[in-house]
Structure formats: C-alpha cells, structure tokens
Amino acid sequence: MLTIGEFSNICRVSTKTLRYYAEIGLILPDEINPENGYRYYSIEQLEKMLLINRLKDYCFSLEEIKSILDSEERMDEVLFTALNKKKKEIAVKVQKFENTLHQIDSDILNMRNGKSIMSYMENIDVRLVEIPMMYLLSIRKNVLEHEFSEEYGTCFGKLFRKMEEKKLTAAAPPMVLFHDDEYTPFGLDTEFAIPIREYATGTRDFCPGLCLKTVVQGSYSQLPSVYAKQIEWAKREGYENSNALYEVYVTDPAEVSKESELVTEVYYPVKKKGSKDRN
Structure with missing residues (x-):
C-alpha cells in the first residue's frame, strides 16, 4: 500500500487534488484508517491515476473521464470511441488557432505598412443585385447559437430526404434565412431552406428582390464584418432592410478540408428609404 503522499509524488498529483477526486468519486483511496483517517492507495491504482492524468492532458473534463471510467462497456471500446471524438474536437480547435494566427500575421503586416x-474592411465587396422569386422548401425554428452546427446538419438532412421523397430538384445551394435582428433567450428565429425548381405542397414563395450581395471566401468568422459593411453601404446610399437577410452555402462545410475552401454568399435585402415593400 502507498500513503497518499507517496501516491501523490509518484503520479505528480497534489494530495488536495486526490482528496477532491475522492469527493467526486473519480478515484477513491483503497483503504482509510478509521482511527486517524490516513488514506492509502494500492499499487494497482497507479495505472488508473496515470490514465486519468493522460486523459486530462487530452483535454477531457473530469466529468467526461468519470463517465469513461464508470462505463459498463469494455474499457478499450469506450476509450477508442472517446479518443476519436476528442481528436476531432481538438483538430477543430487547432484549425481555429491556425486561422487566428494567420489573421494576426495579416493584421501585423498591415500595421507595419501603416494601415x-x-x-x-476595405476589401469587402458589396454589390447591388436583383434576385428573382424562388420556391423554398424549409424548416423554421428558434436556434441557440451553440446549436447551429448541429441543427445545420439535422435540418438539411431532413430537407434533402423530403426532396427525395417528393422527387424535387434543387435550384440552388442550401441557404439559411435569419428572421430576427438579435438573439433571444429562445434563440434566433432561423429558417433552413433549399431553393427548388418545382412548385409543390410544403414550399413557400420567397421574393428577395433588391439585395446587397457579398461573396465570402474562407472562414465564417468573417461574416459579422460583412454584415457591418453591408449595413454601412445601405445607410450611406439611402437604403434600408426590407426582408430576412440570408446566407447561401455554395460549398458544403462537411465536404471541405480547410476553412479557406469555404464559399458563402451573403444577401441583405434592401429598398430605398421611404419606398413600399414589393413583397
């Protein structure tokens, strides 16, 4: 048996942390002396503690680690699944950090050149275009910000299945319309839609009309800057918003290996101030 101090030194975990782990049921002392309360750990528990440390290094939360250790399934199978999932999560974070570093380098270069x-923002192109009426097959719901990625896949999956059932043909890439100006406690009023060629039951007409259009190459993190640029353009030129702004996903985010390969079209429906809506 090992005292808590010896166990602590071997595993490089403080005794305070070991006591906390015991409180949450992550790893319990193998024996506690009833007379003095001294805690002892078995040699066999060293491997479990080292596994906990390793999973922490892999950015697993204590809750996730406890769930893995308490699983009734085979440990190797549980770990294999959990590690693959965590690897994907970390890869996404790494990509975001790489994008951030690239953006910082660009900003530093601009500032060195006196910009x-x-x-x-000067490189964001805004064009005034006329968009014809289209038929939309859509799902409209309130979506919380952190749920958007999941809802994107879920809702478009349902829409594509419905298209297949009804034998409908896509007329343009998938799009998302935003019907609210701001988030509420219930999320953002969001419409996931696919323009289709045929008029059919369950579709609706959408008449964007006059729109400000910007094509974005790369990360979705650029979109807030695009919205700001479009609003500035509209105000300067005497236009105001007339309908739900929407994004068209020219490339499927699930089918690109790098964010730099993403292509998104951003549309901001407008009308001249004082004019009546045509919709």
Whole structure:
C-alpha cells in the first residue's frame, strides 16, 4: 500500500487534488484508517491515476473521464470511441488557432505598412443585385447559437430526404434565412431552406428582390464584418432592410478540408428609404 503522499509524488498529483477526486468519486483511496483517517492507495491504482492524468492532458473534463471510467462497456471500446471524438474536437480547435494566427500575421503586416487593423474592411465587396422569386422548401425554428452546427446538419438532412421523397430538384445551394435582428433567450428565429425548381405542397414563395450581395471566401468568422459593411453601404446610399437577410452555402462545410475552401454568399435585402415593400 502507498500513503497518499507517496501516491501523490509518484503520479505528480497534489494530495488536495486526490482528496477532491475522492469527493467526486473519480478515484477513491483503497483503504482509510478509521482511527486517524490516513488514506492509502494500492499499487494497482497507479495505472488508473496515470490514465486519468493522460486523459486530462487530452483535454477531457473530469466529468467526461468519470463517465469513461464508470462505463459498463469494455474499457478499450469506450476509450477508442472517446479518443476519436476528442481528436476531432481538438483538430477543430487547432484549425481555429491556425486561422487566428494567420489573421494576426495579416493584421501585423498591415500595421507595419501603416494601415489600420480594420483596413481589411476595405476589401469587402458589396454589390447591388436583383434576385428573382424562388420556391423554398424549409424548416423554421428558434436556434441557440451553440446549436447551429448541429441543427445545420439535422435540418438539411431532413430537407434533402423530403426532396427525395417528393422527387424535387434543387435550384440552388442550401441557404439559411435569419428572421430576427438579435438573439433571444429562445434563440434566433432561423429558417433552413433549399431553393427548388418545382412548385409543390410544403414550399413557400420567397421574393428577395433588391439585395446587397457579398461573396465570402474562407472562414465564417468573417461574416459579422460583412454584415457591418453591408449595413454601412445601405445607410450611406439611402437604403434600408426590407426582408430576412440570408446566407447561401455554395460549398458544403462537411465536404471541405480547410476553412479557406469555404464559399458563402451573403444577401441583405434592401429598398430605398421611404419606398413600399414589393413583397
């Protein structure tokens, strides 16, 4: 048996942390002396503690680790599944950090050349275009910000299955319409839609009309800057919003290996101030 101090030294975990792990049921002392309360750990528990440390290094939360250790399934199978999932999560974070580093390098270069850190806004192209009426097959619901990625896959999956059942043909790439100006406690009023060629039961007409259009190459993190640029353009030129702004996903995010390969079209329906809506 090992005292808590010896166990602590071998595993490089403080005694305070070991006591906390015992409180939450992550790893319990093998024996506690009833007379003095001294805690002892078995040699066999060293491997379990080292596994906990390893999973912490892999960015697993204590709750996730406890769930793995308490699982009734075979440990190797549980670990294999959990590690693969965590690897994907970390890969996404790494990609975001790489994108951030690239953006920082770009900002530093601009500032060295005497430009403002916000000078990238000058390169956002805004064009005034006329978009014809389209038939939309859609799902509209309130979506919380952290749920968007999951809902994107779920809702478009349902829409594509419905298209297949009804033998409908896509007329353009998938799009998302935003019917609210801001998030509420219930989420953002969001419509996941696919433009289709045929008029059919369950579709609706959408008449964007005059729109400000910007094509975005790369990360979705650029979109807030695009919205800001479009609103500035509209105000300067005497236009105001007339319908739900929407994004068209020219490339499927699930089918690209890098964010730089993403292509998104952002549309901001407008009308001249004082004019009546045509919709």
